[in-house]
Amino acid sequence: MTTAPNTAVPASVGSSFPDSTGRPDRVRRLSGASEFNEVLRNGRRLRRGGVTVVAHRRHGGLPRIGLVAGRRVGGAVVRNRARRRLRAALREVTLAEATDYVVIATPVVATAPFEELCGWVRDAISSTLPRASAR
C-alpha cells in the first residue's frame, strides 16, 4: 500500500496535469437542484469500482462537477471525507470541456487506497469521453 503509490502517483500527476491539453483545467461546481436533475436525468451513467459518474454534454463553457455522497455512505464525517477524496481524485484526470459531471460515492470511497480510487475515476471519465464527443 505504501510502496506502490510512491512511484505511481507522482507519475500520473506529472503526466496528466499541466500540459496534456495545453489549457489551464479550471472547473466549476454544479449548483441547485435543477442543474443536478438535468445531468442525472439526461446524462450517461457509468460505474467503475466504488464510484458512479454521470456525464452530460452542454453547449459550451468550462466543465462542471457535482459530488454526491448520500446517507448510505455513512455519517457526516465519512461523507465529507468521501467527497473530499473524490474532489482530489478528479483533479488527477482530464475533464472534457462543456460537460457536466455528477460523481456519486459509495461507502468504499472513504476507505479505498487513493491510487485505486484515482483508477476508478480515470476509467469512468475516459469512458464517457468518446460518447460525449460523438453525440
Next chain:
RNA sequence: CGAGUCCGCCAGACGGCCGCGGUUGCCCAAGGCAAUCGAGGAAAGUCCGGACUCCACAGGACAGGGAGCUGGGUAACGCCCAGGCGGGGCGACCCGACGGAAAGUGCCACAGAGAUCAGACCGCCGAUGGCCCUCUCGGGGGCACAGGCAAGGGUGAAACGGUGGUGUAAGAGACCACCAGCAUCCCGGGAAACCGGGGUGGCUGGUAAACCCCUCCCGGAGCAAGGUCAAGCAGAGGCGUCGGUGGUCCGCCGGUCAAGCUUCGGGUGGACCGCACCGAGGUCUGGCGGCAACGCAGACCCCAGAUGGAUGGCCGUCGCCCGUCAUAGGCGGGUACAGAAUCCGGCUUACCGGCGGGCUCGCCGC
C-alpha cells in the same frame, strides 16, 4: 509503592507537493495576484433556558403544561455553587422528582381470620348470663353454649408504636414509667432549610414517578422565523353573523357588500438581506470582593461563515499504544468519538489515550 476519589486540561507534532471557502487591498472587467482567517469538547442528541423575528395581546374564569428542601449565582433555566436532611462507603467522597398522607378519595399483589371507622384460624378467658354436679344452703366444682379478649402462635414487605410494670376472668395506652414518632407551644442557635433543649396533648402503617391539595412559573410559532427584488400564472366554488382574541367560555374588538376565511385548480420554487454580527464576546492580570458559583476593575484582542454545503488530498519523519523477532533496534498493525449551518447558557450521550493538581485508605522506609 499500591488501591481509590475529586477537580482541571489536552485531543498527536513537524515538514514537503497540490488544492478549497470567507474577508480586505490592488489590477478597467471576466477573472487574477497578495495578505489574512478558517470545526469541537462534545460542533452530536435536540432534552431544558434565553437572545432575535413574525403573529397575537382590555380584562376575568376554567382548563392544560412545567417546576418543587433552603439560601445564593445568572439574561434565564429543569443549570451551577454553598448549606440542610435522608441513604451508601473504613475514608476522601458519592447518590437522592427531597412540599403535603392530621383536607378528601383510591390502592396495598400472594399469603393470611383480618390490609385501615380492621380482624379472630389456632389460642386465652368464661368475671357476667346459661347448663350440669354437689351441698354444712354461705358456697364449691365442672362444661365451653352465649359472650369477652387480642397477650402468645401462625401469614405477610407491612398486623394499629416498643420495653417493663399496674391492672384483670382473660386482656387491651385502660393506667404508669422510660423510649421512638407525630402535632402544638415555649426557649436557645441559624439569613433560612434545619438543629439542640423543655412543656403540653392526643394515641400513631405505607403509597402522591395514584387521583389530588398547596406554592411558584408559562401567549403561539420558529431563521424553511421574517423581509426585499426578479420571474411567472387562470381562475372557479363555498361561508354571509363572519372574523379575531392561536385550548375553552364569558366578555371585548373589527367588518357588514367589500374585505376576510376556506376548498379545488394554476404559477414560481431563483437571487439577495437576515448572516457572520462590539456581543449576557474572548484572553490575561496569582488584581479586588465572595467559602464558592460568580461579580467588579484594568489591559489587550476582533476570533469560521459554507448553501449539492469550504475548513482538505497525498507523502515523509518523529511521538504514543499493541503484537512479534527480541541486544541497541527491526518488522507488522493501530492512533478515538466525531464535522459548524441564526447565535448564546446548560444538560445528556459518544470517546483511543495522555497530562497536572488536591484529598483518602493500606503497606514499607526514615
